[in-house]
Every structure is written in C-alpha cells, then in structure tokens.
Amino acid sequence: MLDALARLGRIGIGILGHIGRGHLLLLSILGGIPALFRRPRLLVDQIYAVGVLSMLIIAVSGTFVGMVLGLQGYYILSQFGAEQTLGVMVAASLVRELGPVVAALLFAGRAGSALTAEIGLMGATEQLSGLEMMAVNPVKRILAPRFLAGLISMPLLAAIFSALGVMGGYFVGVGLLGVDDGAFWSQMQAKIDLHEDVYNGVIKSLVFGLVCTWIALFQGYYATPTSEGVSRATTRTVVHSSLAVLGLDFILTALMFGD
Amino acid sequence: MTSVSKPLVKVRNLHFSRGDKVIFEGVDLDIQRGWITAIMGPSGTGKTTLLKLIGGQLRPDSGTIEVDGMDVHRLGTRDLYQLRKRMGMLFQSGALLTDISVFDNVAYPLREHTGLPETMIHKLVLLKLEAVGLRGARDLMPGALSGGMARRVALARAMALDPMMIMYDEPFTGQDPISLGVLVKLIGSLNDASRLTSIVVSHDVGETAQIADYIYVISRGKVVDQGMPEQMMTSDAPWTRQFMKGLPDGPAPFHYPAAELEKDLMGH
Ligand SMILES: Nc1ncnc2c1ncn2[C@@H]1O[C@H](COP(=O)(O)OP(=O)(O)OP(=O)(O)O)[C@@H](O)[C@H]1O
Ligand SMILES: [Mg+2]
Numbered sequence: 001m002l003d004a005l006a007r008l009g010r011i012g013i014g015i016l017g018h019i020g021r022g023h024l025l026l027l028s029i030l031g032g033i034p035a036l037f038r039r040p041r042l043l044v045d046q047i048y049a050v051g052v053l054s055m056l057i058i059a060v061s062g063t064f065v066g067m068v069l070g071l072q073g074y075y076i077l078s079q080f081g082a083e084q085t086l087g088v089m090v091a092a093s094l095v096r097e098l099g100p101v102v103a104a105l106l107f108a109g110r111a112g113s114a115l116t117a118e119i120g121l122m123g124a125t126e127q128l129s130g131l132e133m134m135a136v137n138p139v140k141r142i143l144a145p146r147f148l149a150g151l152i153s154m155p156l157l158a159a160i161f162s163a164l165g166v167m168g169g170y171f172v173g174v175g176l177l178g179v180d181d182g183a184f185w186s187q188m189q190a191k192i193d194l195h196e197d198v199y200n201g202v203i204k205s206l207v208f209g210l211v212c213t214w215i216a217l218f219q220g221y222y223a224t225p226t227s228e229g230v231s232r233a234t235t236r237t238v239v240h241s242s243l244a245v246l247g248l249d250f251i252l253t254a255l256m257f258g259d
Numbered sequence: 260m261t262s263v264s265k266p267l268v269k270v271r272n273l274h275f276s277r278g279d280k281v282i283f284e285g286v287d288l289d290i291q292r293g294w295i296t297a298i299m300g301p302s303g304t305g306k307t308t309l310l311k312l313i314g315g316q317l318r319p320d321s322g323t324i325e326v327d328g329m330d331v332h333r334l335g336t337r338d339l340y341q342l343r344k345r346m347g348m349l350f351q352s353g354a355l356l357t358d359i360s361v362f363d364n365v366a367y368p369l370r371e372h373t374g375l376p377e378t379m380i381h382k383l384v385l386l387k388l389e390a391v392g393l394r395g396a397r398d399l400m401p402g403a404l405s406g407g408m409a410r411r412v413a414l415a416r417a418m419a420l421d422p423m424m425i426m427y428d429e430p431f432t433g434q435d436p437i438s439l440g441v442l443v444k445l446i447g448s449l450n451d452a453s454r455l456t457s458i459v460v461s462h463d464v465g466e467t468a469q470i471a472d473y474i475y476v477i478s479r480g481k482v483v484d485q486g487m488p489e490q491m492m493t494s495d496a497p498w499t500r501q502f503m504k505g506l507p508d509g510p511a512p513f514h515y516p517a518a519e520l521e522k523d524l525m526g527h
Contacts, residue, residue, distance in 0.1 A: 130354030133314050134368045134416075135343035137336075141371075 022218050025139070029147045029217070032140030042145040050111045050146065050213075051153030055160065057110055058103055062161035065098055066090060066168025073169070074177050086179050087188035090169035091162075095192065095201045096257075099162035101249050104208035107154060108241035112216035115146055116237040119220025120230035128221075143217050150216075154209025155202050162201070200256045207248060212241045265328075267292045267424060267456045268313060273322035275305070275312060282308055284480040286322075290424075295450050295457040297471035297488075299464070299502060300478050303515065306460040307351055309477075310426045313458075314348055315339050327423070344372055347417030347425040351432075353409035355401040355416070361388070362397040365416045372420060387415040392441060407433040411442070418449065424456040425449070431463045443470055464503050468492060476502055 036043050073089045119142065122128050128138045166188075173179040192198070216237045223233035268290035275283040282305040290296045298306055311317045313324055315331045324331045326342060334342060355364045365384045369375060375383070388394040391411040401409060410430065417425050430446065431439055447470045450457050461467045467474070468488040476484040476491075476499055483498040484491065491499055517523065 125357065126350050126352050126354040127356055129311070129316060130348075130350055130356070130413075132316055133343055133346070133348040133350075134371070135340040136368070136371050137340065 021222065022214070025143075025218055025221060026214055028139045029144050029214075032137070032144030033148055035140060036145055036148060042141075043148055046145045046149035047153055050115070050149040051157060054107060054110045054153070054157060057106055058157045058161050059164050061102065061106055062094075062099075062164035063168040065102060065161075066094065066165030066170075067172045069093055069098075069165065070169035070172030070177070074173055074179065083173075083177075083179050084183040085187050085191075086169070086173045087166075087184035088191040090173070091166050091188045091192050092197060094162040094165040094169075095197045097249070097253070099158045099165065100201050100204040100208055101245060103158040103161040103205065104154065104212055104245045105242055107150075107157060107209070108212045108216070108238055108245065111150065111153075112212050112237045112241050113234045115150075115213070115216040116220040116223065116234045117230060119143070119146075119217060120223035120225075120233050123221065123223060124225040124227070124230060139221075143221065147213050147217060150213025151206065151209045154212070155205040158201065158205035158208075196257075200252075203256075204249065204252050207252065208245050211244045211248065215241045215244065265292070266290055267327055268458070269323075269325040270309075270313070271323045271325075273309075273312065273324065274320045275308065275317070275322075276320060277308075281480055283319075283322075286477065286480070286482055288475050288482060288485070290456060290458055291473065292456050293450070293454055294472040295446065295459060295470050297459045297461060297467045297474045299461060299467065299474060299476050301502070302462070304478050305480070306477070307428055310348065310428055310458065310460060313426065314343065314346060344420060345423045347420065347422040349410065349414050349417045349425065349427045349430055351428040353401070353406070353413040355404075355409055355413055357401050359400075360397065361393065361399050361401065361404070361412050364401065364412060365419055368416065368419045383419070384415075387418055388412075390418070390445060391415045392438065405433075407435070407438060410434075411438065414442075414445075421453060422455070424458070426458045426460070428460045429462070430459065431461055431466050439466065446470055468503075 069090045070086065073086050074083055077083045077086055077089065119128075122138075122142070128142070131138045131141060170184060174181050174184050219233040219237045219240070220230075223229045266289035268288075270286055270288045273283045273286040274281075286309070288296075288298075298309065300306055308317065312319055313326065313331065315334070318332055326346070329338070329342060331339070331342070355361075356367065359367070362384055365387055366380050369380045369383060373380075385394055385397070388397055391414055393408060393411055393415070396404065396408065396412075401412070404412065410433065414427075414430065417427075427446065430442055434442055443466050446457060446459065449455055450470075459467060459471065468491070471488050474486060474488055474491050475482055478498060484494060484496045486494065492503060494500060494503070
C-alpha cells in the first residue's frame with residue numbers, strides 16, 4: 001500500500017519535473033528567437049526542412065480529404081435537396097476543423113518525428129556537447145530556428161491543406177456530381193466568415209504548430225542518448241503531439257464556437 | 260616549461276556521482292599554465308567526466324573548479340560561454356557536426372565567434388587542416404571519415420579560435436603510428452609555440468610520457484599518484500607501477516565491480 005503510494009508519488013514528481021523542464025526549455029528557446037532576425041539564413045533553412053518538405057504529403061492528403069468531403073456531403077445534402085450548399089459544407093469543415101487538425105497530425109508524423117530524431121541523435125553523438133564547448137548555445141543555435149520554423153510553417157501548411165481540400169471538393173461536387181458551379185462558390189463566399197471561420201482556423205493551427213514543435217524539440221533534447229532512447233523519443237513525439245492536438249482542438253472549438 | 264606560477268585550473272575537493280555510482284570523491288589537482296598535464300587512469304574512472312566538469316557541462320556535487328581564477332560553476336551562462344571561447348575541447352568521439360563538411364566544421368567556431376571575412380576564414384581553416392594533415396579532406400562529410408581522421412578534424416576545430424587551453428580526450432586512440440607521431444609532435448609544438456595549456460587524457464603511457472610535463476593518475480575517484488614523467492616511470496607506488504607497465508594484477512582493477520565469476524556463472 002505504502003509502496004504503491006510512494007510509486008504514485010514518484011510518477012507524479014517525474015511528470016511535474018518533466019513539465020517544469022519543458023517550460024524552462026521553451027523559455028530559453030524563446031530567448032533565442034530575437035537573434036534569428038540577425039541571421040535569417042538559419043531560419044530559412046529550417047523552414048525549408050520543416051515546412052517545404054512537408055508540403056507534398058499535406059497537399060496530397062488535403063486533396064483527398066476534400067474529395068471525400070465532397071462525395072459524402074453531396075449524398076447527405078442531396079437527400080434534403082440542399083446540394084447547392086455543398087461548397088459551404090466543404091469549406092467550413094476544412095477551414096474550421098480538418099485543415100488545422102489533420103495538417104497538424106501529419107506535421108507531427110512528418111516533421112515532428114524528424115526533428116526529434118535529428119536532435120536526439122545530435123545529443124547521442126555528442127554534437128550538442130561539442131557545440132556547448134565551442135561556446136555555442138545549442139538551444140539558441142539549433143532549437144530556436146527549428147521552433148520558429150514550425151510556428152511559421154504550420155498555419156501555412158494548414159492553409160494549403162484547406163485550399164486544396166476545397167479544390168478537391170469542387171472537383172468531385174461540381175465536376176463529377178453536377179452541383180452548380182456558381183452556387184458552389186457564391187454560397188461559400190456568403191457563408192464563410194473571415195473572423196468566425198478563417199481567423200479561428202489560423203489561431204488553431206498556430207497553437208498546434210507551437211505544441212507539436214515544442215514537444216518534438218523537448219523529446220529530442222532530453223532523449224536518452226542511445227539508439228533505443230532516440231527511437232522511443234520519436235515515438236513519444238508522434239503520440240504526445242497527436243493526443244495534444246486532438247485534446248486542444250476540443251478545448252479551442254468549445255471556446256471559439258461554444259456560444 | 261615555466262616555473263610554477265598560479266595554476267590555470269584548480270580542482271579542489273571534487274565530489275561527483277552519477278546516480279548511486281560515485282565517480283569522484285575528493286579530487287584535488289592543479290593544471291599549471293603553459294604545461295601539458297596528462298590525466299591517466301583505467302577506463303571508466305571518469306576522465307571524460309572530469310573534462311566535462313572543467314568545461315562546466317556537468318555540475319559537481321561538492322568542491323570547486325577554478326579556471327583562470329573563475330569558479331566555473333558559479334558563472335552565469337554568459338560568462339561561462341565567454342570562458343568556453345578560451346577553452347578548446349577535443350571530444351573522444353570527435354563530436355563533429357555531421358550535416359556540414361569538414362571545412363565548415365573547422366570554420367564553425369570562427370564564423371560563430373569572429374567577424375572575420377570569409378577569405379580570412381578560408382585561409383585559417385586551411386592552415387588548421389594542414390596542421391593535422393587533412394587539408395585534402397576538406398570537402399568530405401564527417402560520415403566519410405575514419406574515427407582517427409574525425410578526431411584530427413576535431414583537433415583542428417578545437418584549435419580554430421586559438422584558445423588558452425585545450426583539453427584532449429584520448430587524442431591518440433585509433434591513430435596509425437605515422438599520424439600518432441605527428442599528433443604527439445603537434446600537441447607538443449602547439450603548446451610551446453602558442454603558450455597554450457594542455458590537458459591530455461590518455462591511456463597511452465608511452466606517448467603521453469613523451470610530451471607531458473606532469474602526470475596525474477586517477478583511479479576509483481581519487482588521485483592515486485602524481486609527478487613528472489621521469490618520476491612516474493620509476494615510481495614505486497603500486498598503482499603507478501601497474502599502470503605504467505600495463506600489468507593486469509595490482510591495485511587497479513581490470514574488471515568492472517561484479518560478483519565472483521563462479522557465483523555469476525552458476526546462477527544464484
Ligand atoms: N551519461 C551517463 N550516465 C550514467 N553514467 C555514466 C554516464 N557517462 C558515464 N557514466 C559512468 O561514469 C563513469 C566514468 O565515465 P567516463 O566516460 O568519464 O570514463 P573515462 O575515464 O573517460 O573512461 P574511458 O577511458 O573508457 O573513456 C563510468 O563508470 C560510466 O559508467
Ligand atoms: Mg573517456
């Protein structure tokens with residue numbers, strides 16, 4: 001009984017320690033960001049690695065998700081004779097929910113895992129120690145540009161996801177199933193609100209970008225410096241990021257569209 | 260070799276442990292300015308750990324380490340990084356950045372810390388690489404180097420900022436006799452030419468005794484012997500005799516602490 005309590009306590013302390021270290025790491029990363037404006041090259045390289053290289057999977061997935069939405073939406077809406085509103089349905093689901101959420105899940109799998117593995121291996125091969133001894137702070141030099149790159153890339157990737165999704169929905173709805181072209185767009189224009197829908201979507205993807213990149217960098221930086229440790233950290237990045245994204249999405253949705 | 264002045268590094272009553280494993284219990288040592296000080300000891304005694312403590316990467320449980328009059332573990336981050344610019348460290352593994360070329364690795368500290376123009380950096384890097392015999396390998400990626408070559412590149416990188424002190428962690432391991440000879444000479448001449456202070460961690464008794472001005476032997480968390488190389492070679496202390504002559508039996512254990520072999524083999 002006491003043993004179990006003690007174990008529970010230890011786990012609790014472990015978790016709190018983790019959270020504390022995570023926040024300290026975030027603070028020192030943020031402290032490294034101003035210096036990036038003097039060396040934009042560092043940031044640009046990382047936006048390429050984190051953002052541009054994730055574009056293909058985001059684009060393909062976005063298109064397919066949009067096509068499925070067009071198909072399913074058409075079947076349901078046409079039962080009520082409301083297939084003219086297909087454009088609204090596709091765009092609203094993408095911009096409000098699927099764009100930010102699915103893009104973030106893909107981002108965690110594609111870019112987050114790569115970040116963790118990269119940083120974890122740099123730790124395991126003493127490259128981070130090497131930097132420290134060269135008087136280069138690895139948090140500022142290695143983590144900060146990756147963090148900012150993730151933060152910038154995520155909303156853009158979500159936007160690409162949503163835009164191509166709408167095109168996919170258009171292709172299926174208008175192109176294949178014969179929904180009226182003009183109605184598709186004009187209904188969408190009339191009903192999708194810049195503040196209510198688009199801005200909220202952007203806020204969501206900013207939050208997801210922050211959380212996914214933060215988790216990935218934290219896991220990499222504190223990974224046990226062995227191949228097994230790095231592999232576990234990579235798995236944890238994907239699992240924790242996905243759970244965090246889905247959980248936060250619920251909270252944010254409740255806050256944004258709750259009333 | 261200069262006469263004994265104020266030491267550059269002063270380690271006092273150093274205690275350090277990792278988990279339950281005690282690594283240092285009361286180590287005192289002085290690294291004299293301008294000398295090559297060797298730190299020797301059996302594998303796993305904490306030689307690498309000692310260098311990391313001196314570099315401020317690890318924090319001692321108690322005791323102090325002063326470098327150039329400053330207590331390393333009381334410095335703020337900024338001052339610590341300032342101090343590290345004046346310390347070079349050659350890692351046992353090389354610790355080269357694997358995503359940039361040999362040239363860029365050596366140029367890295369120069370680009371980070373000096374405002375030198377690229378043409379100047381180019382010249383400096385080539386000179387450093389020439390000194391370790393790898394000017395021709397400048398465009399290779401670190402993954403394409405052998406262990407010994409990687410360590411020589413790391414040496415070139417550690418020298419790049421012309422530090423006041425270089426810590427070499429096992430510089431001789433994995434070198435063929437030719438590059439070994441060159442390295443021994445290089446470390447010696449670097450020290451004489453640029454009034455450098457060096458700490459060499461090594462098990463290679465012969466090479467180390469050739470260049471060292473002073474030798475510390477550590478084992479089981481303590482300094483067990485110290486002296487000039489000539490004294491050490493003829494020392495009567497059992498630790499030193501065993502270590503210098505490479506005898507398996509003696510006070511220094513070859514085995515990591517374990518239960519008796521028979522017991523282990525027979526199960527419990
Ligand atoms: N990250 C770590 N976590 C836990 N224990 C460690 C860690 N690194 C080293 N140790 C332990 O600390 C002790 C000293 O390690 P260290 O690397 O300093 O030895 P060393 O004297 O440099 O050995 P070698 O000559 O083989 O390089 C070893 O017994 C090792 O088991
Ligand atoms: Mg070692």
